[in-house]
Structure formats: C-alpha cells, structure tokens
Amino acid sequence: MDFLEQPPRFLFFTGKGGVGKTSLACATAVRLADSGRRVLLVSTDPASNVGQVFDTQIGNRLVTIDAVPGLTALEIDPEAAAGAYRERIVGPVRGVLPEDVVRGIEEQLSGACTTEIAAFDEFTGLLTDDALIAGFDHIVFDTAPTGHTIRLLQLPGAWSGFLESNDNGASCLGPLAGLEKQRQQYRAAVAALADPLRTRLVLVARAQASTLREVARTHDELAAIGLQRQYLVINGVLPAAEAAGDALAAAIVAREARALAALPGAVAALPRTQVPLKPFNLVGLPALRALLDDNAGALSTTPAAPANAPGALPALATLVDELATAGHGLVMLMGKGGVGKTTLAAAVAVELARRGLPVHLTTSDPAAHLTETLEGSLQQLTVSRIDPHAETERYRAEVLTTKGKDLDAHGRALLEEDLRSPCTEEIAVFQAFSRIIREAGRKFVVMDTAPTGHTLLLLDATGAYHREMARHMDKSGITHYTTPMMQLQDPAQTRVLIVTLAETTPVLEAARLQDDLRRAGIEPWAWVINNSLAAASPTSPLLMRRAAAEWAQIDAVRNLHAQRLALVPLQAEEPVGIARLQALAAGQRHS
Amino acid sequence: MKTIHIFDPALCCSTGVCGTEVDQALVNAAADLDWARQQGARIERYNLAQQPLAFAGNAVVKAFLERSGQDALPLVLVDGEMALAGRYPTRAELARWAGISALPVQAVGSDCCSGGKCC
Numbered sequence: 001m002d003f004l005e006q007p008p009r010f011l012f013f014t015g016k017g018g019v020g021k022t023s024l025a026c027a028t029a030v031r032l033a034d035s036g037r038r039v040l041l042v043s044t045d046p047a048s049n050v051g052q053v054f055d056t057q058i059g060n061r062l063v064t065i066d067a068v069p070g071l072t073a074l075e076i077d078p079e080a081a082a083g084a085y086r087e088r089i090v091g092p093v094r095g096v097l098p099e100d101v102v103r104g105i106e107e108q109l110s111g112a113c114t115t116e117i118a119a120f121d122e123f124t125g126l127l128t129d130d131a132l133i134a135g136f137d138h139i140v141f142d143t144a145p146t147g148h149t150i151r152l153l154q155l156p157g158a159w160s161g162f163l164e165s166n167d168n169g170a171s172c173l174g175p176l177a178g179l180e181k182q183r184q185q186y187r188a189a190v191a192a193l194a195d196p197l198r199t200r201l202v203l204v205a206r207a208q209a210s211t212l213r214e215v216a217r218t219h220d221e222l223a224a225i226g227l228q229r230q231y232l233v234i235n236g237v238l239p240a241a242e243a244a245g246d247a248l249a250a251a252i253v254a255r256e257a258r259a260l261a262a263l264p265g266a267v268a269a270l271p272r273t274q275v276p277l278k279p280f281n282l283v284g285l286p287a288l289r290a291l292l293d294d295n296a297g298a299l300s301t302t303p304a305a306p307a308n309a310p311g312a313l314p315a316l317a318t319l320v321d322e323l324a325t326a327g328h329g330l331v332m333l334m335g336k337g338g339v340g341k342t343t344l345a346a347a348v349a350v351e352l353a354r355r356g357l358p359v360h361l362t363t364s365d366p367a368a369h370l371t372e373t374l375e376g377s378l379q380q381l382t383v384s385r386i387d388p389h390a391e392t393e394r395y396r397a398e399v400l401t402t403k404g405k406d407l408d409a410h411g412r413a414l415l416e417e418d419l420r421s422p423c424t425e426e427i428a429v430f431q432a433f434s435r436i437i438r439e440a441g442r443k444f445v446v447m448d449t450a451p452t453g454h455t456l457l458l459l460d461a462t463g464a465y466h467r468e469m470a471r472h473m474d475k476s477g478i479t480h481y482t483t484p485m486m487q488l489q490d491p492a493q494t495r496v497l498i499v500t501l502a503e504t505t506p507v508l509e510a511a512r513l514q515d516d517l518r519r520a521g522i523e524p525w526a527w528v529i530n531n532s533l534a535a536a537s538p539t540s541p542l543l544m545r546r547a548a549a550e551w552a553q554i555d556a557v558r559n560l561h562a563q564r565l566a567l568v569p570l571q572a573e574e575p576v577g578i579a580r581l582q583a584l585a586a587g588q589r590h591s
Numbered sequence: 592m593k594t595i596h597i598f599d600p601a602l603c604c605s606t607g608v609c610g611t612e613v614d615q616a617l618v619n620a621a622a623d624l625d626w627a628r629q630q631g632a633r634i635e636r637y638n639l640a641q642q643p644l645a646f647a648g649n650a651v652v653k654a655f656l657e658r659s660g661q662d663a664l665p666l667v668l669v670d671g672e673m674a675l676a677g678r679y680p681t682r683a684e685l686a687r688w689a690g691i692s693a694l695p696v697q698a699v700g701s702d703c704c705s706g707g708k709c710c
C-alpha cells in the first residue's frame with residue numbers, strides 16, 4: 001500500500017465518480033486513526049456520502065466519529081457555504097434597505113459562481129488556517145469529481161495571479177471581490193498544495209481503459225499546476241483466481257489486465273497500489289477496515305446463494321421503444337459520475353437512430369469520452385460535445401467582436417481581462433446547453449449530463465436565466481416564450497433517465513438527485529440500473545456474491561423510486577462501437 | 592479634485608460579462624471610467640450585490656433607493672451631491688466633473704470614421 005507509507009499532512013483522493021475514492025479516503029482515515037493519529041476527514045463533494053459510510057449525520061461542521069477514536073469528519077456543502085457567504089453580505093442591510101432591493105441582492109448572489117467560490121473559500125481556509133487544523137496530524141480530503149476537482153485546484157493559481165495583476169480594482173472577480181483581502185491566504189493554499197512534504201495526491205481509478213485515460217489527463221493537469229507528487233490506486237480489481245469456469249469473470253480479468261498493461265506512460269511511472277474487488281459493499285466500519293486489509297477477502301468464502309433471475313425487468317431497448325413514439329424530444333441521462341451515463345446516452349442515441357429517427361447526441365460532461373465511446377457513425381446520428389474550453393473561447397471571441405467592437409485598445413484590454421474570470425466558463429457552457437436543447441423540437445437530442453453536483457449547478461443557472469429572461473420578456477411585452485427551464489419541466493418535451501448502479505450508495509445518491517430534480521419541478525421519466533451483475537448471471541463465487549447483493553437495491557429502485565425501470569447487464573467487453581452498444585441496449589451480456 | 596462615486600445596480604461584475612447577456616452600456620461604462628481614471632480622475636464604484644452597506648450608509652443613496660427603487664440605478668454622486676441617475680456618464684461628463692481639460696479627439700482614423708466624416 002504505497003500511498004499509505006509515511007503519509008504527509010494533507011492527503012487528497014481524486015478520480016472519476018464511482019471509482020471508490022470516498023471509500024478509499026474513509027478507509028485511509030480510519031486506518032490512520034486506528035494507528036493512533038488524529039485525523040480530519042473532509043468531503044468537498046456537493047453530493048457527499050461520508051455520513052452514509054459512517055452512519056452518522058455530519059454536515060458543514062466538525063463531527064467526531066465515536067466508533068473510531070481520533071477521527072473527525074467534515075462535509076463542505078457548497079450550497080450551505082454559499083448561503084453563509086450570502087448572509088454575511090445581505091444580513092447587515094436587511095431591514096435597512098428596501099425589501100425588493102434586498103431580494104435583488106440575494107438573487108444576484110444565488111448563481112453558480114457564488115456557490116463555487118464560497119466552497120473554494122472554505123477549502124482554502126482548511127489548508128491555511130492553523131488554528132482550525134492544529135489538532136490534527138492528517139487531513140484527508142475526499143475531493144469532488146474530477147472536472148470539479150481540477151477547477152477547484154486550478155483556481156488558487158489562477159486567482160492569486162489574477163489578484164496580483166489586477167490593480168485597478170474594477171475587474172470581474174464576481175462575488176470574490178469581497179474576499180480580495182485574503183490574497184495571502186490563497187497564496188498560502190497554493191504553496192501547501194504544491195509542497196510534496198505537506199501534500200500527497202492519490203489518483204483513484206478502476207482498471208478500465210476510459211477511466212485510466214481520464215486519470216492520465218487528471219495527472220497531467222494537476223502536475224502542470226505544481227502537484228507533482230502523485231500516487232495511483234487501482235481499485236476493485238477482480239482477482240485472477242475468479243476467472244476459472246466463468247466466461248464473464250474471465251473476460252473481466254482479461255480486460256482489466258489489458259487496460260493496466262496499456263496504462264499511459266506518465267501514470268505508469270507513478271507508485272501504484274492495486275486494491276482487489278471485495279465481495280461486500282463498502283458501507284460500515286468493518287467493511288472499511290477490510291478494504292485495505294489483504295486477508296479480508298478470504299475471510300468470507302461461503303458460496304453465495306444463486307442469484308435470482310432478472311425476472312421481468314425490461315432491457316434498455318424497451319424504454320427506447322416508448323421514447324421513439326414521440327418522434328422527437330430532449331432525452332437527458334442523469335446521475336453520479338462513473339455510472340455510465342455517457343455509454344447509455346450513446347446506446348439510447350444509437351437505438352433511436354436505428355429506428356430511422358433523427359438524433360443529435362451530445363455531452364456537457366467536462367470529462368467526456370463520448371466520441372471515444374462511439375467509434376463509427378450511423379445515418380441519422382450526429383454527435384457533438386460541449387467542450388468547456390472551446391465554448392469559453394467562442395464566447396470570449398463573440399463578446400469581444402460584438403460588445404467590444406467600439407472600444408479603444410485600453411477598454412478592450414479591460415474587457416478581455418474580465419472575460420478571463422472563472423464565471424465565464426459557466427456561462428459559456430450553459431449557453432451552449434441552451435442552444436442545443438432548442439433542437440429538440442425537430443429531432444431527438446440525447447445528452448449525458450455532467451456529474452451530479454455540476455448538473456445541479458447547471459440547473460440552478462437555468463433557473464436564474466429563466467427568471468432574468470422572463471423579466472426582460474415582460475418588459476418588452478412578449479407574452480409567449482419558452483425558456484430552457486420550461487422545456488426541462490415539460491414532460492412532453494423532456495424525458496429524464498436516472499442512471500445508477502445496483503449498490504447501496506449509488507442508489508441513495510440517485511434518489512437524492514431525483515428529490516432535487518422534483519424540487520426544480522422536473523419529474524424523472526425512468527431509471528436505468530447499469531453494469532448489473534445480477535442481469536449478467538455470473539458463476540464465479542465472488543461475482544455471484546456481488547450479484548446476489550444487488551437484488552435488495554434493484555427491488556428498492558423498483559418499489560420505491562422508479563416509474564419505469566430498465567436493467568443493463570455488465571458487459572464482458574467494454575461497450576465501445578455501435579454493435580456492442582446495440583447488444584447492451586438489448587440486454588445481452590456478450591457481444 | 593472632485594471625487595466621483597458610482598452606485599451600480601446589483602451586478603455580478605463591473606462589465607456585466609458574468610450576466611446571461613452582456614450589457615453594452617456596462618461594457619462601455621467600464622471602458623469610459625477606466626479612461627477617466629487614466630486621466631487622473633478619482634472614481635469609486637459600488638456594486639449593490641457586493642457592497643450593500645455602502646448604499647445603506649449614505650443618506651443620499653438610501654433615500655434615492657427608497658424613492659425610486661433599484662431599477663433607477665446607477666446613481667452618480669460628485670463630491671456627495673447627486674449628479675446623474677439612470678444611466679452611466681459619458682466621457683464628456685466625466686471630464687467636466689473631474690476637471691479633465693484635454694478631451695482626446697474621438698476615434699480619429701478608426702475604420703468607422705475614416706475620411707473625417709463620422710457615420
């Protein structure tokens with residue numbers, strides 16, 4: 001366990017959602033605490049589930065975990081942090097300024113930028129506030145999904161430089177303007193992150209080609225901003241012994257070995273640990289302690305009861321039949337990162353296109369590998385990606401050529417500087433999203449969305465946009481208009497498919513996402529359980545135990561959460577290309 | 592030298608590039624104010640969304656907000672006295688308030704106005 005040797009003060013676990021970084025961060029924190037260290041475990045994930053893992057209510061404050069002496073946990077909730085920030089600004093003038101003015105300020109401070117910045121501010125505080133962290137030997141961060149993490153970590157560098165070079169004070173720091181005095185703190189945070197004696201970054205991945213490619217990208221980006229000291233953990237590797245007598249297990253073992261052999265050079269050179277797949281779910285203290293214990297898997301050798309047959313659960317293609325009857329519309333696949341939204345979006349798009357329907361498949365996932373998944377093309381099917389960098393550049397260029405065309409050189413430079421603000425990307429991506437969903441009146445638009453936290457921020461941006469647009473429209477006397485939010489809320493125009501895995505935590509997270517969507521007035525149309533072992537009928541003892549464990553979760557989804565449900569079996573081969581996507585949609589496990 | 596105080600409506604940022612649509616008036620205002628600063632004018636801007644206390648703490652501004660509402664912003668004070676409301680000042684106005692004498696000839700030689708005839 002290289003990544004646990006002589007750990008520095010700060011440990012970061014990062015990786016695509018669903019790879020198990022929360023479990024690893026929790027297990028690491030427990031292990032360090034068990035060895036007598038005082039440990040603070042911090043989650044910065046907008047959809048944190050550290051509380052679930054320890055079966056303790058945590059939240060945005062320090063909570064001691066009674067079952068583990070020496071362990072304290074904290075969840076940084078970006079929404080709560082934004083609320084506190086908002087209150088610091090608005091509180092003093094409430095009752096002093098007119099009520100509608102106060103409401104206007106609150107609305108202005110309810111956007112995505114405020115949330116991002118407030119959460120970042122909390123995070124910086126933890127890295128630099130000695131009084132706060134003095135009592136802890138180690139601080140273990142279970143960071144947010146990759147795209148988000150990169151932004152979070154890139155910001156200190158960007159902003160410290162920005163604050164330094166910006167001497168006229170008129171520039172667009174957005175809500176950060178009020179925090180300008182904390183320059184020193186941001187610089188200290190950057191220094192702590194880049195110092196290998198203080199900070200260790202653990203990249204977590206599964207032995208899958210796409211996940212490993214992404215981890216290589218993350219490695220490069222983080223190394224470029226100064227985080228050189230990185231470790232790699234490959235989680236959930238199926239032990240080779242399981243391959244005997246089970247074609248599915250053999251295919252998985254071979255596939256994982258191939259993926260690891262093809263590990264990109266920069267990450268192949270990192271100190272690496274492989275954590276074997278366990279026959280149990282990683283919830284509760286005994287499971288966490290067993291995760292990093294090499295002998296624990298062998299403790300439970302009792303064969304599992306044979307898995308139930310998948311019964312009458314429909315395949316994805318059955319849902320597509322019903323979707324196809326509308327002839328057009330917006331189909332959004334939503335769920336935590338790593339549950340396979342991109343693959344399923346591609347499968348849905350391919351199925352619709354095969355039925356002769358016009359389809360535009362697109363993704364707003366900052367860590368998208370959609371075009372890599374869909375090798376090949378069908379008539380009727382167009383594929384595009386909302387690339388945050390490209391969108392931001394396009395937006396900057398557009399503003400400069402339209403709004404900036406009459407400015408003199410100095411004014412132009414000022415506008416250019418403002419367009420480098422962190423908010424610009426959010427707006428650019430959102431505009432691209434709004435533009436593409438308009439096509440759904442004529443054809444099918446199938447989108448995989450970004451990971452949950454980001455998705456919700458995006459929706460929040462849609463809401464703010466809706467209010468602003470409605471205000472403009474009312475002023476100019478236009479009475480008939482459709483905003484993106486109205487389109488998302490209309491079940492005749494938009495169908496949301498929630499994607500999850502048949503495991504405890506992913507199902508809870510998906511249920512939470514459904515609640516959030518309902519609060520926003522959006523009713524999910526169906527659920528899809530992806531990568532199901534139960535649907536794949538394995539015979540290897542370890543896989544059978546995991547398949548049997550899935551049924552409680554499948555039943556929970558069917559009975560408590562989903563209006564419609566489809567089950568997608570775990571694939572023996574990575575579902576890349578049209579033929580394999582078709583097989584996946586049909587519910588076959590082999591291509 | 593007189594001091595110019597500008598009380599902005601609730602903005603994400605001073606050029607408005609953070610809004611869902613960039614407001615041309617804000618982009619121009621940011622450039623004009625920056626120009627005046629370069630000429631030595633003393634200008635301070637307050638954003639209702641970020642510094643509401645500056646609005647609440649100034650009797651003239653507070654009374655203006657109560658009387659006319661936030662839609663009537665921006666409000667410009669020169670040495671504490673109301674000078675302009677409802678729009679941003681032009682370069683000529685800024686120059687007069689700040690006592691800037693030499694106004695540069697407007698955009699000579701630009702594509703739009705070549706040949707000495709403005710479009």
